[in-house]
Amino acid sequence: MTSYYSAIAERMAGPGREQLVRKLAEYHHGNESLHMHEYIERREPCSYCWLRAGRAMQIVGEHLVAGPLADVLAERARQDAKWGEQNHPDGTKQIMYGCLARDWKYIVEAAAAKGKLTWRHVLLEEVYEALAEDDAAKLRAELVQVAATAVCWIEAIDRRTATEADRG
Template sequence: MSKDTQIPVGEFMEIRDAVAGELRKGASSQTQRTTLVRQAEGLILAGYVDIDAVRTEQRFGPVVAEVLREVTRSLEKHGEQLHLPMGTGADTHPLDTISALDDVTGLRPIMNAAEIASVATLDTKAHSVNEGGDGTVTWWHILREEVFEAAAEEHVVALRAELVQIAAVAVKMIDALDAKAGA
């Protein structure tokens, strides 16, 4: 952005407030806060603030923050799981462990989403040490369970919660891949 960039006053004020909010963290007095707001204005006008990045953060920041809260909740519940295999690849059979349960569950191709979600949950638990299973759980088991739970959801609020869980699992999978690449 240059000094010649024109943006609506309302947008400028939103961006200024966002930047000032970040600068103000830790400021103790009203004088410090006012000074930081002026610094934020100066940074924006001087072109040191990427307005598009701030707009993106304003738009997606709350959702990403929610995903990170879910990642934290999941880590507290299940612990670190960086060691889990991904369970993906061209030669994998992503539904094979579920179909292995067909004697128990009666899995069949015409099952609806709720039935498949229930079977996926049982399958993940059967493989998860945290749930009393045999310890062969993979990231794919976990992600697949969340995807099928989302597929079975009818209510907007519950669907949104499932999608946040899918995003959290995906973030944790990426973290595990990165940890293995750095090892």
Template sequence: MTATTPGLTDLRPLAALINRTLQTTPARLGCIEGTADLTAALTTAVATYMGHNLQSAPRVLGEIIAEHTRQDATWGADDHPDTDPRDTTHTTHARYAHHANIWWRVNKERANRTTDCCSGYPEEPHTHTAWDGVLLEEVYGALAESDPAQRRACLIQVATKAAAWIEAIDRRTAPQSAPES
């Protein structure tokens, strides 16, 4: 089967990318590290390709997967403790909870400001909630959790908000299409 096989025509760019990656990635044959290097290079290349060729959410997730794969290939798996074990857990969680509460209040105040003029988008109706507050509220909320299951759920929310912010940046910076005549 080749890239010219009917039904595979659309995959030619991906097949070419895989071929280039195989040709340019030094691999030590018969060695586990060589296989891992090649696997990481292929995974990163394919995830990046998918990230650039899929629509918004899957594309952003593809880019995240590619970056995660690159970091794992460079430094290995990150197995850090949730918080510094030298810290006083009660104090640390209380401080994080305090910061989460501050950002919740900032977001609430921003959302209720509907009469102020916004320099970023003065002609569009919107609240004044901003991504900095949205993400920081979620981050501090996750850090304030002591239960691993709750912290994990909060970190999913952090990742979701970070991906949504990336999508918002992409929408704002995307080239404007010309109006159809």
């Protein structure tokens, strides 16, 4: 049964993305907060997780082929090739980071209220929120927000430069 659904998910994801869709299906299956049914004890992803992974890959597929996420994946490959696996301490949860996170929240709110909000504001608020965390799960969630904000900023730059090129 699983091989049937894995084949469907791989077709949904598109050619060359078999390993990505498998990792995503395994992630969904192993994460109880994402798991919506009773087959958690099975090691191999179930049909629900395969189909969910396939659909997710359909949605983000174009971003993996071209655009900011492709650039990020290429940069990660370059980093791994240069440095190998990195396992540094987090270095978070210092009092100053909590203060900076609080301060940047107010700075962002004030800039937004004045119509002066910039990507610098948004990204730094997210970075300081991440640096203020010592709980691994919360830190990970904050770092996902940092990464998503950076990708969103890159997308905005790409849109702006494409518009400028169209005009120029």
